[in-house]
Amino acid sequence: MSALLTSIPFAIVAxxxxxxVAGSLLGTFLILRGDAMLTDAIxxxxxxxxxxxxxxxxxxxxxxxxxxxxxxxxxxxxATEALTRTRRMAGDAAIGLVFPALFSVGVLLxxxxxxDVHIDAHTVLLGEIGFVWLDVVTVLGVQVPDALLWMAVVxxxxxxxxxxxYKELKLATFDAGLAAALGFTPAVLSYLLLGLTSATAVAxxxxxxxxxxxxxxxxxxSAAYLLTDRLWRILAYASGIAVASSVIGYLxxxxxxxxxxxxxxxxxxxxxxxxxxxxxxxxxxxQELRRRGQREANENRALAVHLHHHEGTPEAGExxxxxxxxxxxxxxxxKAREVVxxxxxxxxxxxxxxxxxxxxxxRASAREILEPGRGGPATExxx
Amino acid sequence: MDAIVTLLGDYTLRTVALxxxxxxxxxxxxxxxxxxxxxxxLGDTLSHAALPGIAxxxxxxxxxSLSAVLAGALAxxxxxxxxxxxxxxRSRLKxxxxxxxxxxxxxxxxxxxxxxxxxxxxxGQAGLETFLFGQAAAILRSDLWIMAAVTALSVALxxxxxxxxxxxxxxxxxxxSLGLPTAFLDAVMTAxxxxxxxxxxxxxxxxxxxxxxxxxxxxxxxxxxxxxxxxVLASTFGAVGGVIGALISATxxxxxxxxxxxxxxxxIVAVSLAFAPNRGLVAAAVRRARSGRALRARQVLATMxxxxxxxxxxxxxxxQGMLDTYFGTSTAGLLRDLEERGWVRRVEHRPEEGVxxxxxEAGAVExxxxxxxxxxxxxxxxxxx
Numbered sequence: 092m093s094a095l096l097t098s099i100p101f102a103i104v105a106x107x108x109x110x111x112v113a114g115s116l117l118g119t120f121l122i123l124r125g126d127a128m129l130t131d132a133i134x135x136x137x138x139x140x141x142x143x144x145x146x147x148x149x150x151x152x153x154x155x156x157x158x159x160x161x162x163x164x165x166x167x168x169x170a171t172e173a174l175t176r177t178r179r180m181a182g183d184a185a186i187g188l189v190f191p192a193l194f195s196v197g198v199l200l201x202x203x204x205x206x207d208v209h210i211d212a213h214t215v216l217l218g219e220i221g222f223v224w225l226d227v228v229t230v231l232g233v234q235v236p237d238a239l240l241w242m243a244v245v246x247x248x249x250x251x252x253x254x255x256x257y258k259e260l261k262l263a264t265f266d267a268g269l270a271a272a273l274g275f276t277p278a279v280l281s282y283l284l285l286g287l288t289s290a291t292a293v294a295x296x297x298x299x300x301x302x303x304x305x306x307x308x309x310x311x312x313s314a315a316y317l318l319t320d321r322l323w324r325i326l327a328y329a330s331g332i333a334v335a336s337s338v339i340g341y342l343x344x345x346x347x348x349x350x351x352x353x354x355x356x357x358x359x360x361x362x363x364x365x366x367x368x369x370x371x372x373x374x375x376x377x378q379e380l381r382r383r384g385q386r387e388a389n390e391n392r393a394l395a396v397h398l399h400h401h402e403g404t405p406e407a408g409e410x411x412x413x414x415x416x417x418x419x420x421x422x423x424x425x426k427a428r429e430v431v432x433x434x435x436x437x438x439x440x441x442x443x444x445x446x447x448x449x450x451x452x453x454r455a456s457a458r459e460i461l462e463p464g465r466g467g468p469a470t471e472x473x474x
Numbered sequence: 475m476d477a478i479v480t481l482l483g484d485y486t487l488r489t490v491a492l493x494x495x496x497x498x499x500x501x502x503x504x505x506x507x508x509x510x511x512x513x514x515x516l517g518d519t520l521s522h523a524a525l526p527g528i529a530x531x532x533x534x535x536x537x538x539s540l541s542a543v544l545a546g547a548l549a550x551x552x553x554x555x556x557x558x559x560x561x562x563x564r565s566r567l568k569x570x571x572x573x574x575x576x577x578x579x580x581x582x583x584x585x586x587x588x589x590x591x592x593x594x595x596x597x598g599q600a601g602l603e604t605f606l607f608g609q610a611a612a613i614l615r616s617d618l619w620i621m622a623a624v625t626a627l628s629v630a631l632x633x634x635x636x637x638x639x640x641x642x643x644x645x646x647x648x649x650x651s652l653g654l655p656t657a658f659l660d661a662v663m664t665a666x667x668x669x670x671x672x673x674x675x676x677x678x679x680x681x682x683x684x685x686x687x688x689x690x691x692x693x694x695x696x697x698x699x700x701x702x703x704x705x706v707l708a709s710t711f712g713a714v715g716g717v718i719g720a721l722i723s724a725t726x727x728x729x730x731x732x733x734x735x736x737x738x739x740x741x742i743v744a745v746s747l748a749f750a751p752n753r754g755l756v757a758a759a760v761r762r763a764r765s766g767r768a769l770r771a772r773q774v775l776a777t778m779x780x781x782x783x784x785x786x787x788x789x790x791x792x793x794q795g796m797l798d799t800y801f802g803t804s805t806a807g808l809l810r811d812l813e814e815r816g817w818v819r820r821v822e823h824r825p826e827e828g829v830x831x832x833x834x835e836a837g838a839v840e841x842x843x844x845x846x847x848x849x850x851x852x853x854x855x856x857x858x859x
Contacts, residue, residue, distance in 0.1 A: 122567075127574030128515050135681070179753055180509075180692050187514040188692060191685030192740040195733030198607060202729050302522065302681070303585065306578035313571050350589035356582030363575060367565055375564060 102236045103220055104341045107355045109239070110295040111333025113246035114307035115315075116253045117288050119325050122316065123264050126285070127309050128183065132171065132190035133164040133285065134292045134301040134308075138197035140164075141293060146204060152241055152297055157290045164289020165282060167193060220298045220352040238297045245294040249287055253326070256280065261322055299352040306356035307333060314363040317370045332362045390430045392456055393420055395439055398449045399457035412445045487724055489618060490610045494720035494735070496621045497677050498690065498712030500628045501670040505687035506694065506701070506708045508667050510643050514688045516555065516664065519577040521671045521683035523554030525584025528605050528675065529591050540617050543605075544624075544672045551668040554580045608679035608732035610720040617676065624673050631666060632705070639663065640701055677720060678732040689739035690715065696750035715739035771808040772844050774801070775817060778833055779841030788838060791821045791830035812837065
């Protein structure tokens, strides 16, 4: 155990994974509420809080920093809301004004006061997850990296919050009006959520920096949201994606000798791209397949209706043949052959010499369209 | 004044000031459209997404060639915008989450590429770090030509497409009904934001560039209701904020330029929000106080009118103390307002009694215009104030 905790790769991957899990737990609610860019604003502005607390106490991490950042995050939210309430600008413009101002003050204070200290704008922005093992504390006789310890504490608080307030969060996220009517005060919940987001951001900034933190908050839940509809599954999938991204990101970063935190965030992006393309229900491929399935079913139906229309009439001999489809349904010959072959396979029609004859199943599928509600039990024949 | 002349006499500072003006004009003008179209945060995404382009441009050109870096930034910025659009159109993610995803993933890719460049290029990478927060002093005279070209291109775009851009900004449905190519115009305006971002990379840096697009436009919006005026004002504000920030930064002390420009612009926004003539918060507060006072004066007038009618003669003198009690607050100021307008007059009263007031004829006419409920409810409403 002790050996594991002091192993550098473990410390790095574990820190990344904890940032990702904590971020995903909160981020799931944030993206569902439409607060992704507010999170971006918060994660930038906490630089202001970090610098102020550092100037007052000389600490760059620990509980004071975490509380200070939570307050800065709330300041950002309150200032943004106040500006929006003046109705002199849209909400997104207010966000775009508040965080650059706070971030600028933070950077300038660093420029002036922090020349020789290990806290600098570059670190705050990008993080140095590779160096998490430099600062260690001893807990229960085991040396644990500082950042890992605080990240674990914050992640635990986040987890407790989500578990305890799960029902309320769910309600406030999907139906704020009802939540308010039931007396759940969604505003308080919302401030708690955003305050915890800020606290998590400051615990994470040492490791991944403020901008990459946004990736860990927004991207895994977004990817999970493309995979499933159930809230607890989004939380679980997002956490899983975050952990996997930390491991894969670390390995790739070491292999290519590039930024570890950056690579972890890029891998979350790869997961999102995969979910976007290959997601079971909402993925592009699944959408395309579904669309094609529908088109094919429609073509089968059109053929069945055509055959049904001429069935038993004198001209059936010349209409209900493959060669007539070109003129009547304006299908190219290749397509007509394709549809006929598919309908034969599906048992909708049979071929008698040149003639195409509807089966009972095919007739039912035609009637479903021609006489909706009378065609007997609905069939899946067309599909 | 002398100090400014001396400052501008300095070759470097003149370069920096010119660069800041070019940047301010472009981002102010192009930002106006972004803010009006509620795309303020698109600028944030595009500017963060410029980072991988910067590193790529550096890798391709094999050095800190500004045009390669800018071309790379423009390319990845536009790519990020397309990614974001693709996510909005073809996935169930909302605009907000899509912006966040594009921003953070592209930026992360930028961080990775930057570390890759740092690993290879050794000392050459020093120039790249400045693109994070901007460094005005790093701008060369030759860079100004590129910046001027981008500015000219943006101004030409805005002037040439003025009517179309205006229609697509304020009423996209109307623009589409006129047969304007709205999708193309959307693309043009997104490209314009990307252009502004690219221009600001050296001076403001990728992290804060979004403020350069949002702030001048928001400030300008407070002063006018006309698009043309807004664009010109935003350009001016952008140039002023840019020059102030850039000059403070360039005079030494090692302060990053981007934050200084952003804070200058923040001050301009705050002043505009507070003091703009019509939309300004101070003007609005004054208006609100005035109309509240006028309304309360009417209520006093209506109350006096009711008293007069209930006592059956139009010259009935109402004691000020009674009105005070009735309204739960001093009515002296309101009565003075009414007196100034000639609607009430002071009447003689015995020395041991308080001041009395009566309606004038004009006052009686005015009181009859006040909705009848106003007099009756006056006491309750006044009490609540």
